[in-house]
Amino acid sequence: MDQAALKQHFEEILPGLTFPENKQYPEVIVPVDKLRAFCDHLKNSQELLFDYLMCLTAVDWNDHFMVVYHLSSTIYHHTVVVKTRIGNRENPAVDTLSDIWKTAEFHEREVYDLFGISFINHPDMKRLFLEDDYGFPLRKDFTDESRMIVK
Amino acid sequence: MILVIDVYDFSGLTQAIDKSLKAVMSPGWATFAEYVIIGLIFLIFYAILGLFLVYAERKVCAFIQNRLGPNRVGPLGIFQTIADLIKLLMKELVPIKNADKLLFNIAPFIVIIASFMAIASIPFARGLQALDFNIGVFYIVAVSSLGVVGILLAGWSSNSKYSLIGAMRSGAQVISYELSVGLSLLTVVVFAGTMQLSEIIESQANGWWIFKGHVPALTAFIVFLIASTAETNRGPFDLAEAESELTAGFHTEYSGIRFAFFFLAEFMNMFIVASLATTVFLGGWMPLHFGTGGVFNRIMDFIPPVVWFFVKTGIVIYIMMWFKWTFPRLRIDQLLTLEWKYLLPINLFNITLVAFLTLMGWHF
Amino acid sequence: MQDEVVKNIILGEDDNYIINVGPQHPSTHGVLRFEVSLQGETIKKVIPHCGYIHRGIEKMSERLTYPQIIHLTDRMDYLSAHMNNEAVCLCVEKALEVEVPERVLYIRTILNELNRIASHQLWWCAMGMDLGALTTFFYGLRDREKILDIFEESFGTRLIQSVNTPGGLMQDIHPGFQKRITEFIKYFRKKLPEYDQLLTGNVIFRERTEGIAIMTREDAVQYGVTGPSGRASGLSCDIRKIAPYGAYPRVSFKEVLRTEGDTLARYKVRIEEMYESMKILEQLTDNIPLGDYTAKMKAVIRLPAGEFYQRVETARGELGVYIVSDGNKTPYRIKFRAPNFSNLFVISKLAVGYKIADLIAISGSLDLVIPDIDR
Numbered sequence: 097m098d099q100a101a102l103k104q105h106f107e108e109i110l111p112g113l114t115f116p117e118n119k120q121y122p123e124v125i126v127p128v129d130k131l132r133a134f135c136d137h138l139k140n141s142q143e144l145l146f147d148y149l150m151c152l153t154a155v156d157w158n159d160h161f162m163v164v165y166h167l168s169s170t171i172y173h174h175t176v177v178v179k180t181r182i183g184n185r186e187n188p189a190v191d192t193l194s195d196i197w198k199t200a201e202f203h204e205r206e207v208y209d210l211f212g213i214s215f216i217n218h219p220d221m222k223r224l225f226l227e228d229d230y231g232f233p234l235r236k237d238f239t240d241e242s243r244m245i246v247k
Numbered sequence: 248m249i250l251v252i253d254v255y256d257f258s259g260l261t262q263a264i265d266k267s268l269k270a271v272m273s274p275g276w277a278t279f280a281e282y283v284i285i286g287l288i289f290l291i292f293y294a295i296l297g298l299f300l301v302y303a304e305r306k307v308c309a310f311i312q313n314r315l316g317p318n319r320v321g322p323l324g325i326f327q328t329i330a331d332l333i334k335l336l337m338k339e340l341v342p343i344k345n346a347d348k349l350l351f352n353i354a355p356f357i358v359i360i361a362s363f364m365a366i367a368s369i370p371f372a373r374g375l376q377a378l379d380f381n382i383g384v385f386y387i388v389a390v391s392s393l394g395v396v397g398i399l400l401a402g403w404s405s406n407s408k409y410s411l412i413g414a415m416r417s418g419a420q421v422i423s424y425e426l427s428v429g430l431s432l433l434t435v436v437v438f439a440g441t442m443q444l445s446e447i448i449e450s451q452a453n454g455w456w457i458f459k460g461h462v463p464a465l466t467a468f469i470v471f472l473i474a475s476t477a478e479t480n481r482g483p484f485d486l487a488e489a490e491s492e493l494t495a496g497f498h499t500e501y502s503g504i505r506f507a508f509f510f511l512a513e514f515m516n517m518f519i520v521a522s523l524a525t526t527v528f529l530g531g532w533m534p535l536h537f538g539t540g541g542v543f544n545r546i547m548d549f550i551p552p553v554v555w556f557f558v559k560t561g562i563v564i565y566i567m568m569w570f571k572w573t574f575p576r577l578r579i580d581q582l583l584t585l586e587w588k589y590l591l592p593i594n595l596f597n598i599t600l601v602a603f604l605t606l607m608g609w610h611f
Numbered sequence: 612m613q614d615e616v617v618k619n620i621i622l623g624e625d626d627n628y629i630i631n632v633g634p635q636h637p638s639t640h641g642v643l644r645f646e647v648s649l650q651g652e653t654i655k656k657v658i659p660h661c662g663y664i665h666r667g668i669e670k671m672s673e674r675l676t677y678p679q680i681i682h683l684t685d686r687m688d689y690l691s692a693h694m695n696n697e698a699v700c701l702c703v704e705k706a707l708e709v710e711v712p713e714r715v716l717y718i719r720t721i722l723n724e725l726n727r728i729a730s731h732q733l734w735w736c737a738m739g740m741d742l743g744a745l746t747t748f749f750y751g752l753r754d755r756e757k758i759l760d761i762f763e764e765s766f767g768t769r770l771i772q773s774v775n776t777p778g779g780l781m782q783d784i785h786p787g788f789q790k791r792i793t794e795f796i797k798y799f800r801k802k803l804p805e806y807d808q809l810l811t812g813n814v815i816f817r818e819r820t821e822g823i824a825i826m827t828r829e830d831a832v833q834y835g836v837t838g839p840s841g842r843a844s845g846l847s848c849d850i851r852k853i854a855p856y857g858a859y860p861r862v863s864f865k866e867v868l869r870t871e872g873d874t875l876a877r878y879k880v881r882i883e884e885m886y887e888s889m890k891i892l893e894q895l896t897d898n899i900p901l902g903d904y905t906a907k908m909k910a911v912i913r914l915p916a917g918e919f920y921q922r923v924e925t926a927r928g929e930l931g932v933y934i935v936s937d938g939n940k941t942p943y944r945i946k947f948r949a950p951n952f953s954n955l956f957v958i959s960k961l962a963v964g965y966k967i968a969d970l971i972a973i974s975g976s977l978d979l980v981i982p983d984i985d986r
Contacts, residue, residue, distance in 0.1 A: 117917075312745070314749060
């Protein structure tokens with residue numbers, strides 16, 4: 097399916113989505129509470145079959161977080177970028193997708209480790225790389241006491 | 248009819264030493280002096296042979312791996328092992344917390360004592376054999392299986408999970424393969440009609456058993472080579488000390504001279520097993536004869552038996568080293584499958600065949 | 612209290628024996644810890660613990676300019692260093708819509724394939740060594756030295772070339788480059804069948820690898836396993852075919868696929884990939900077009916605001932570079948989707964029910980490079 101057809105299909109499933117501008121892949125921003133159902137549909141629908149989660153990451157935009165999912169289909173070879181916007185900075189949380197795509201389990205642990213975004217219903221919500229009292233380094237307001245990154 | 252030139256008979260020499268000792272002191276003391284002399288000779292022989300074997304292994308391994316091996320310490324690197332020995336002696340003996348101290352210290356000695364006892368009964372030439380029991384073969388097999396006690400003690404008393412796993416694997420392996428070793432030796436015992444090592448060699452004066460015993464002796468030889476490599480924890484069966492899996496297995500926690508004991512004992516076990524194969528299948532110190540009499544046999548007799556013995560043992564040791572550095576390692580369950588499902592039935596069938604052939608007289 | 616602590620360390624839940632493989636271990640090839648829960652010799656659970664070599668490459672990159680980031684990417688999967696570099700360069704060039712000269716495309720692809728062969732050779736010799744055939748280590752390294760000599764002659768470095776820059780290369784190749792590659796291919800084509808006989812045909816090796824740890828295509832997709840490990844399960848995931856870049860559209864090569872999914876299949880896929888790489892090299896080496904080795908770029912590279920994603924096939928799988936730019940000369944956020952990160956965690960599914968010796972064979976066949984997992 098090409099970009100336009102995908103966007104139309106998404107509009108049909110869940111009206112009211114935002115489609116930011118992206119030359120490369122179709123991008124869609126989904127509200128946090130509808131994320132799980134949307135992704136479930138993306139994986140299981142016969143026309144879409146997005147069975148391969150390429151990349152799961154988060155970006156800190158100073159007043160909100162954006163969790164970014166790059167999805168692809170190994171059958172149809174189309175790609176889509178799904179994003180959700182988390183406004184809460186003290187306790188950011190979003191539903192886990194680890195039972196839909198197994199690889200999400202470990203990518204989500206990494207996001208929790210580096211950003212502090214916790215994933216609800218994750219089977220093993222623990223940090224992956226860093227110690228428990230380290231802080232969340234990839235946030236923009238992280239102060240680096242050892243001053244390794246000096247500018 | 249024995250056709251080996253009598254000049255190479257050592258029993259004359261040993262009788263002369265015995266007589267001169269008895270002339271000087273009472274018979275009890277003379278015997279004691281003989282024990283001491285033989286013990287010293289064997290200690291020195293053991294140590295020197297160990298050094299030489301380690302050097303040989305490193306050179307063989309290096310040439311197979313397309314490199315040169317030790318070539319700096321001494322001409323062609325022959326003093327490398329001595330340098331390593333000095334280094335090992337100077338190392339700190341790291342004490343292990345919570346280890347069973349008595350067993351931890353005893354384990355290397357048990358392994359060395361077992362292999363030492365077995366070496367004492369190897370015949371190097373006619374008359375040059377320390378212990379000549381009439382149950383020679385049985386004695387060697389029994390005594391070399393004491394080594395497994397040392398390995399199990401080492402693994403247990405190290406108080407480390409890796410060591411324990413290594414020791415358990417090794418224990419299962421050694422106990423299983425003892426069967427194959429014993430049964431394959433039994434074929435030649437049935438052919439020769441005796442268990443005494445010097446008698447077995449004398450019976451090969453008209454040809455080695457591997458030729459005279461054709462099919463069953465050849466099968467038994469191959470089975471013996473495989474089983475004895477597994478007995479000594481070498482070659483493709485070295486998962487008890489598999490470096491890439493268990494970081495040295497049962498001797499992980501040993502350092503310095505204690506580790507040197509395990510290391511040395513492994514090489515000497517290889518020597519014992521190779522010399523047993525030589526003695527039983529390849530004629531020991533007996534030169535290559537075909538039938539009795541003839542010019543060929545007289546020519547062969549000129550080479551001293553000691554030389555024959557060491558060359559044959561050397562070839563068997565080389566074969567064992569060769570396939571250590573070529574094959575990957577077997578997993579423990581594959582190893583035990585090999586013994587119980589393949590080697591043991593082959594051995595049992597072989598023994599029946601040998602018994603039948605001996606009855607019928609269908610061997611040379 | 613002390614006994615409680617000790618009991619938890621020695622015996623896990625269900626009273627299984629817990630053993631740590633790593634972080635220092637001769638076989639893990641990097642600092643990685645497997646917490647293995649055993650019952651006798653059979654594995655009940657494997658939990659990988661990573662993070663021993665986490666260096667914060669993504670955070671550091673937020674303060675570095677784009678040409679500087681390239682030198683950090685070398686150190687992620689250091690055996691396919693050139694492909695990591697190329698991923699960042701391609702992403703930047705795509706964002707700036709820069710057209711690189713033909714010569715650059717050819718040289719980059721040739722270096723890719725040389726890196727792939729060198730990486731697979733190192734994997735082969737390490738796998739043999741892990742399984743106990745210690746001789747294979749020396750044979751594999753001997754051949755790898757010839758490739759490293761080619762790199763050293765042209766660029767001065769052996770393992771990590773660092774010759775890429777957005778827009779092209781930092782310097783041109785040595786005049787003897789093409790001749791040496793042709794010589795190498797002739798030499799290597801004779802060696803590979805010999806290695807096949809030595810290791811692949813060996814009965815003991817087959818017993819250790821055939822039928823062990825079967826990964827189905829479904830597992831591969833769910834866990835995101837790409838690269839040769841995924842292709843051994845029948846998953847067609849070669850980025851050189853799905854989204855070609857560089858000079859790949861101009862060469863013809865086969866995507867090596869197998870369906871068995873066991874350790875032996877993963878082994879065979881890599882051996883066959885070496886043949887395919889040599890085929891690509893033969894098609895490209897004698898035809899490098901003359902021209903510039905770099906396009907004209909500004910002194911300070913600023914990406915336009917927006918998000919860009921580039922996929923590249925490294926020796927171990929699909930590397931994804933995701934750059935979020937806000938118009939400055941440093942990225943706002945850069946994320947590396949590392950192939951080894953996804954490949955690692957499938958071990959906790961594959962190794963269950965096999966023996967410890969098999970764990971070594973499985974992790975060898977998945978070909979993990981640990982710095983890539985932790986970044």
